[in-house]
Amino acid sequence: SQGDLVANQKARIAEFAKQPKSRAHVAFVSNGVADFWTIAKAGAIAAGKELGCDVTVEFPGGGLSDQKRMLEDLLIRGVDGISVSPIDPKNQVEVLTLIAEKSLLITNDSDAPAAPRLCYIGMDNYIAGRMCGELARDGCKGGEVAIFIGRLEQDNAKRRRQGFIDGLLGRSSDPTRYDEPSKVISESGYTIVGTWTDSFDRAKAKANIEDVMIKHPKLALVTGLFEYNSTLAVEVFKQSGKSGKILIAAFDEGADVIEGIRKGTVLGTVVQDPYGYGHESVKMLHAFTKGDFSMVPSDGILSIPARVIKKDNVDAFWTDLKAKLEAGKAATKV
Amino acid sequence: MPAASPDALAANTRAVLRVRDVGHRYDGVAALAGITLEVRSGEVLAIVGENGAGKSTLLKILSGVLEHSEGELETADASGAWSACRMQSVRDAARAGIALVHQELNLSENLDVAGCIFLGREPSRFGMLQLAAMHREAKHWLACVGLAIDPSTLCESLSIAQRQLIEIAKALSTEARVLILDEPTSSLSAHETARLLALLRTLRANGVAILFVSHHLDEVLALADRVVVLRDGKQTGELLRSACDRAKLEQLMVGREIVAAPPRPQRTDAAVRLRVRDLVSAHAKRQPVSLEVRAGEIVGLAGLVGAGRTEVLEAIAGITESRGYAMLDGKLLRGGAAHRVRSGVALVPEDRARNGLFLENSLAMNLSLAWIDQHRAAGLVRTSGECALVDRMISRMQVRPAAPHRRVRTLSGGNQQKSVIGRFLAISPKLLLLDEPTRGVDVGARAEIHAQIRQLADTGSAVLFASSELEEVLLLADRILVMHEGRIVGEFAARAATEIAIMQLATGGGCEAASMERASL
Amino acid sequence: MKKSLGIITLFLAICIFTSIYGEGFLSGYNLMNLTQRTALFSILALGAGVVIVAGGIDLSIGSVVCLTGIMTPWLLVEHGWSPWSVIPLVLTMSAAIGLFHGLLITRLRLQPFLVTLCGLLLYRGIARWMTGDQSQGFQGGFEDVRSIALGRFEIPFLGDYRLPATVIPVLVIALLMGFCFSRTVWGRWLLATGRNESAARYSGVPTAWLTTGAYVVCSLLAGFGGMLFIFDTGSAQPSDFGNFYELYAIAAAVLGGCSLRGGEANVLGILVGTATLLVLRTAIILLGLGSQLEFAVIGGVLLLGIATDELVRRYSARRADRVSRVSH
Amino acid sequence: MKKSLGIITLFLAICIFTSIYGEGFLSGYNLMNLTQRTALFSILALGAGVVIVAGGIDLSIGSVVCLTGIMTPWLLVEHGWSPWSVIPLVLTMSAAIGLFHGLLITRLRLQPFLVTLCGLLLYRGIARWMTGDQSQGFQGGFEDVRSIALGRFEIPFLGDYRLPATVIPVLVIALLMGFCFSRTVWGRWLLATGRNESAARYSGVPTAWLTTGAYVVCSLLAGFGGMLFIFDTGSAQPSDFGNFYELYAIAAAVLGGCSLRGGEANVLGILVGTATLLVLRTAIILLGLGSQLEFAVIGGVLLLGIATDELVRRYSARRADRVSRVSH
Ligand SMILES: Nc1ncnc2c1ncn2[C@@H]1O[C@H](COP(=O)(O)OP(=O)(O)OP(=O)(O)O)[C@@H](O)[C@H]1O
Ligand SMILES: Nc1ncnc2c1ncn2[C@@H]1O[C@H](COP(=O)(O)OP(=O)(O)OP(=O)(O)O)[C@@H](O)[C@H]1O
Ligand SMILES: [Mg+2]
Numbered sequence A: 001s002q003g004d005l006v007a008n009q010k011a012r013i014a015e016f017a018k019q020p021k022s023r024a025h026v027a028f029v030s031n032g033v034a035d036f037w038t039i040a041k042a043g044a045i046a047a048g049k050e051l052g053c054d055v056t057v058e059f060p061g062g063g064l065s066d067q068k069r070m071l072e073d074l075l076i077r078g079v080d081g082i083s084v085s086p087i088d089p090k091n092q093v094e095v096l097t098l099i100a101e102k103s104l105l106i107t108n109d110s111d112a113p114a115a116p117r118l119c120y121i122g123m124d125n126y127i128a129g130r131m132c133g134e135l136a137r138d139g140c141k142g143g144e145v146a147i148f149i150g151r152l153e154q155d156n157a158k159r160r161r162q163g164f165i166d167g168l169l170g171r172s173s174d175p176t177r178y179d180e181p182s183k184v185i186s187e188s189g190y191t192i193v194g195t196w197t198d199s200f201d202r203a204k205a206k207a208n209i210e211d212v213m214i215k216h217p218k219l220a221l222v223t224g225l226f227e228y229n230s231t232l233a234v235e236v237f238k239q240s241g242k243s244g245k246i247l248i249a250a251f252d253e254g255a256d257v258i259e260g261i262r263k264g265t266v267l268g269t270v271v272q273d274p275y276g277y278g279h280e281s282v283k284m285l286h287a288f289t290k291g292d293f294s295m296v297p298s299d300g301i302l303s304i305p306a307r308v309i310k311k312d313n314v315d316a317f318w319t320d321l322k323a324k325l326e327a328g329k330a331a332t333k334v
Numbered sequence B: 001m002p003a004a005s006p007d008a009l010a011a012n013t014r015a016v017l018r019v020r021d022v023g024h025r026y027d028g029v030a031a032l033a034g035i036t037l038e039v040r041s042g043e044v045l046a047i048v049g050e051n052g053a054g055k056s057t058l059l060k061i062l063s064g065v066l067e068h069s070e071g072e073l074e075t076a077d078a079s080g081a082w083s084a085c086r087m088q089s090v091r092d093a094a095r096a097g098i099a100l101v102h103q104e105l106n107l108s109e110n111l112d113v114a115g116c117i118f119l120g121r122e123p124s125r126f127g128m129l130q131l132a133a134m135h136r137e138a139k140h141w142l143a144c145v146g147l148a149i150d151p152s153t154l155c156e157s158l159s160i161a162q163r164q165l166i167e168i169a170k171a172l173s174t175e176a177r178v179l180i181l182d183e184p185t186s187s188l189s190a191h192e193t194a195r196l197l198a199l200l201r202t203l204r205a206n207g208v209a210i211l212f213v214s215h216h217l218d219e220v221l222a223l224a225d226r227v228v229v230l231r232d233g234k235q236t237g238e239l240l241r242s243a244c245d246r247a248k249l250e251q252l253m254v255g256r257e258i259v260a261a262p263p264r265p266q267r268t269d270a271a272v273r274l275r276v277r278d279l280v281s282a283h284a285k286r287q288p289v290s291l292e293v294r295a296g297e298i299v300g301l302a303g304l305v306g307a308g309r310t311e312v313l314e315a316i317a318g319i320t321e322s323r324g325y326a327m328l329d330g331k332l333l334r335g336g337a338a339h340r341v342r343s344g345v346a347l348v349p350e351d352r353a354r355n356g357l358f359l360e361n362s363l364a365m366n367l368s369l370a371w372i373d374q375h376r377a378a379g380l381v382r383t384s385g386e387c388a389l390v391d392r393m394i395s396r397m398q399v400r401p402a403a404p405h406r407r408v409r410t411l412s413g414g415n416q417q418k419s420v421i422g423r424f425l426a427i428s429p430k431l432l433l434l435d436e437p438t439r440g441v442d443v444g445a446r447a448e449i450h451a452q453i454r455q456l457a458d459t460g461s462a463v464l465f466a467s468s469e470l471e472e473v474l475l476l477a478d479r480i481l482v483m484h485e486g487r488i489v490g491e492f493a494a495r496a497a498t499e500i501a502i503m504q505l506a507t508g509g510g511c512e513a514a515s516m517e518r519a520s521l
Numbered sequence C, D: 001m002k003k004s005l006g007i008i009t010l011f012l013a014i015c016i017f018t019s020i021y022g023e024g025f026l027s028g029y030n031l032m033n034l035t036q037r038t039a040l041f042s043i044l045a046l047g048a049g050v051v052i053v054a055g056g057i058d059l060s061i062g063s064v065v066c067l068t069g070i071m072t073p074w075l076l077v078e079h080g081w082s083p084w085s086v087i088p089l090v091l092t093m094s095a096a097i098g099l100f101h102g103l104l105i106t107r108l109r110l111q112p113f114l115v116t117l118c119g120l121l122l123y124r125g126i127a128r129w130m131t132g133d134q135s136q137g138f139q140g141g142f143e144d145v146r147s148i149a150l151g152r153f154e155i156p157f158l159g160d161y162r163l164p165a166t167v168i169p170v171l172v173i174a175l176l177m178g179f180c181f182s183r184t185v186w187g188r189w190l191l192a193t194g195r196n197e198s199a200a201r202y203s204g205v206p207t208a209w210l211t212t213g214a215y216v217v218c219s220l221l222a223g224f225g226g227m228l229f230i231f232d233t234g235s236a237q238p239s240d241f242g243n244f245y246e247l248y249a250i251a252a253a254v255l256g257g258c259s260l261r262g263g264e265a266n267v268l269g270i271l272v273g274t275a276t277l278l279v280l281r282t283a284i285i286l287l288g289l290g291s292q293l294e295f296a297v298i299g300g301v302l303l304l305g306i307a308t309d310e311l312v313r314r315y316s317a318r319r320a321d322r323v324s325r326v327s328h
């Protein structure tokens, strides 16, 4: 029946071709509250302005049940299409199905292949994680490595972490592999001493890094797989005089991380393109309301790949991002 | 059981509860030791003693509130067979047919009157309340104690005296074999007291065993068949009614005779300190009240329960908002209680547990709380002065035990009352208001407190007090104002007043009614 | 009814405002969603209410929701147990948690706030440890069991409104509770215990057992609620499932007229209080205010609501006073 | 001192256990970190303590931390204000928040739980709305201002232990508070108000002002704490900064011996209570237990600790009783 639902949605899009919607209303729903999503919001709003359609952006702050509630409420408002980043795709099939029944569904940032989504916009977190792992492998030849991440329940977090481990250890590419977070992994000269989570509490996240430095004094490299984990690693090392002594392979574009890359205390960072997620989501949903299905690639995945930012391309990247954010902010105010 | 005539009394009595060598320790300190006595049906056994003598402790042991640490209790069943019993909870005592009226009020005030009376023993079928029956019965017991209120009134809205009567109704409603009353009359006025005593006589005639504690020796003498005297936790005497009189009891209790203070010279020339005009308390619909108190004068407010004395005092002290005005030394009193205490107006509240005491704090803290503000230096407490003050007040008020660091909860009721009065006497207010100042205080200490109040008046302070005890009003006041249904209906100079004349005004009725009540005492 | 007037007015005001200025508030589908969410949260709020009436507080509600909500799919899906053993087991476990709290509070005389705060940490910790921080879900299965929460009854003439099945247990619990408080001995005793524990004890009320019972009921309802929540959402993450639910539950109960001093019960008020909180959340989305404003709006509206309620009450008390004085 | 014996013992037990079985607990760097974190959280806990002493509760602490923590870099970095205007402004604002709570509670007689719960939602909501959910940070700048929190004093003979500068304000506040409670009229009044508001009023204590003052102090300290927290971490996200800190602060105060019934103050206890909570968190990492177990371990250890404390107290009371009876 999932196939039916996809077909059903496609039929509705075909209807739109005959009778295009005059002014579409589309929604973009994140999986939480973060800077990452503010950038995505800027992209979504910018696209809405370019195309002349209404855009509602929602950030659920309270996990799964909060996201479910927001999606249900958006359906009540009668939005024409929703682009959502499901928190737990395996188990959220019902609410996603509901969206497909009442509206048009695409996913962003983390995919839900089992749900009747028309398209997935984003990148593979496993691949992005691998990029980060390989970045670390290039910059640090062996030693103890610690992983910090907000929490591990999210699918994208799990894949990202696994990608990092596989990339660092130079293993073959296998997204289904899973290493227990509490296990110490010693392979090919590296020892991954553990993974620490903080449930988004920054004071706790900072304390985690400080405490792990005590428990593992020989730490060679850490990675912060969520934006603030990297930022805090930069901060802690600066405060404890370990800058440059313990290397950092970062994720996302925290201001301190960018500064660190410029100074050379951070190896580099893997950035996704949240602006693109937002922008392309709105663009695609808007196209649907005009009956246009051509933006969807044949495999149903619109890939917006991650990039590695190092010392050489950091300045160009930063100015571009700033400009986009400013534009987004201006658009929100209007 | 038919009502027994007085001479049949002895034949009718039968021991129902025996106490043998009972003692109790609080945290290792003995409060009661070697008590041996017998409680008989159809007899009133009065227990008297100074504050802290151990009366309440004994009664609590008998009613299962406290578990005794030494000695034995025995009860007799209907056939007269004795069995030792351990009273580990109020339920055990209730099963043995024993009910207690506590010295301190203990009502769940969110319930209605009927709910309070039947709490723990509600008429029910499979756990369902039978509300109609409950209200019907509640009405009956309320009528017994002479309280004309609807059983569905919330207890929160009642005055202290009314709550006290409800406590009594509650104990009566258990139809216990042994009825224990710990100072039931301390907040009742003569009218209610007379009624209660009559009721207890009827119960006695019906074969109920009654244990009765009171600091009012005339009540004891009027009611008791036997009197047990306690002193420092020990039994110092057991007398038959026929063998005791007031002087003898005082001697046994206090160890000396109490001499009445000489009458004070009347002050009619001194300046008016307190002038109250058309005062109406905001939360009650009452008539406006006007009165004056001169410097050095002690004025007593007499009246029945609910006459509105508390309201007048609270309005003057700024506890409740009011219309009209009160002036102290020609200056209008403004603001709330805090402000007025600073300008020299202090009120000793009626409900000491709720409005007076910090039960979990030390005696010292309770005594010095008002003083520290008056004698502070740049916001700092003068600690050495504070210690001296506490010691001084403990000896002046005769608080026992004289341990400044004891939690006030562990003091006996009378000593708690002394510590509240002490707090306000310590600041020598220009205007001292007292609401039932010696509730629960023993005869010796009462004379002492009266002396302290007189001493304060002699320094030029004005004193206005309300008391339900006519005896106290007559003894202490220079001038007496009588209140009835929220109005001041009369005024007497102390010398010209008699109990009968006051009662006549207070009840709003004829002279006969009042005198009959006195006679029935 | 009269006691709940303030909260009912606030509730209606929000509903009317949202249906005028928002989109689709009165649609059957929205009303159905709101009924469902109110029903789910009410179970927790009623539990919180019982403990509050008894003069205590239970901060562990959210964590019990988490533990039971996580355990249910964990046992069903990961361990393949049958629903017939899982449901009784989970409910027994939550009752046992309540018993544990109650005994610590009444026998050891520990402070309820501390005991249940430790519970807050402990049960979520156990849930996280048990599952290794993995989210748990039904993965599309167990439709039959989940219909306890997902079932809908058709109601004629009401368009696409269908009555959620969860309403039934909630109504049963609420009616039972209302009946208990007003008509049974135990309800009376609980009210008395909540206001003045020693007075109740002196009257022969078994206060320790009643207090313990209140905690058992609260945890049991939290456990039952947790199960319904997971049936409803389908999956949950141990680290955030049920986070802050205790605050919502307590807020709903207090908003509904249960004073934290204990001894005041108002079942209708609790239900309306819960509904108010949830309608507010939906209103924010339907009015298109954006989720950033969610917290600010809920906080602000509630504060305004309770302050106005108090002011109106005072004003009317003064008026009544004046009227009766004139008539004197 | 004697009152805090239980919590001090628990604290020492955890420290000793961790230094034996964990790695690097006694290293200067770790002790420095612990000092710093304890200092930061103590500020909140002391504030919570003042309100608890006054017989109230403040659930908005975490949100005030969030608001001030977010506003400081927002004004400094985004708006380019000078630290000389930002710091006073932020502190004034937090005091104003406390005043607002205090007035609502004392003048309008609203329940503290409800008022501060609304605050919890409101201030975080304002922070999120103000910044558009964008995290705020110093972006490597403002080293001089941040040294309020990041400064370290060399101490001879103590290896790589350096004393965090935050200890100074904390000690000042704690000493002042201890002094106030034991020596000043206002401290006495506050204790009296917390115990029996009505009796305090009859005794001439301006209870409404004292209660209001307690809320002002609490919010002011929360605001100051929030500023130090952001100076310490460098950046924050409005949706999660300071989440649950009120519970930690209240737990620390209660653990340290402040009864939620009010009227009991124990400044030393509050400090040790805070340290206990934070040492526990570190212990979990140094013992290699993994962060999944964090909640369970903290909850379990605390529960064990308070239960043992109570049992020991009872046992010793009974012993004292027996001894005095024999000696009689
Ligand atoms: N809870 C307690 N803990 C410790 N000591 C107590 C406690 N209650 C009473 N005491 C002490 O026991 C002694 C007897 O007190 P009790 O209350 O029985 O006196 P009482 O005869 O009823 O006095 P009063 O006439 O003042 O009511 C007193 O010294 C009192 O301080
Ligand atoms: N807190 C209260 N709330 C509402 N009504 C009250 C309250 N206190 C007293 N009343 C009512 O006000 C009336 C007057 O009570 P008040 O206490 O002033 O009388 P009183 O002369 O002091 O008598 P007593 O103190 O002997 O009962 C009483 O009938 C009582 O029902
Ligand atoms: Mg007594």
Ligand SMILES: [Mg+2]
Pocket (backbone or CB within 6 Å): B159, B309, B310, B311, B350, B435, B466
């Ligand atoms: Mg009175």
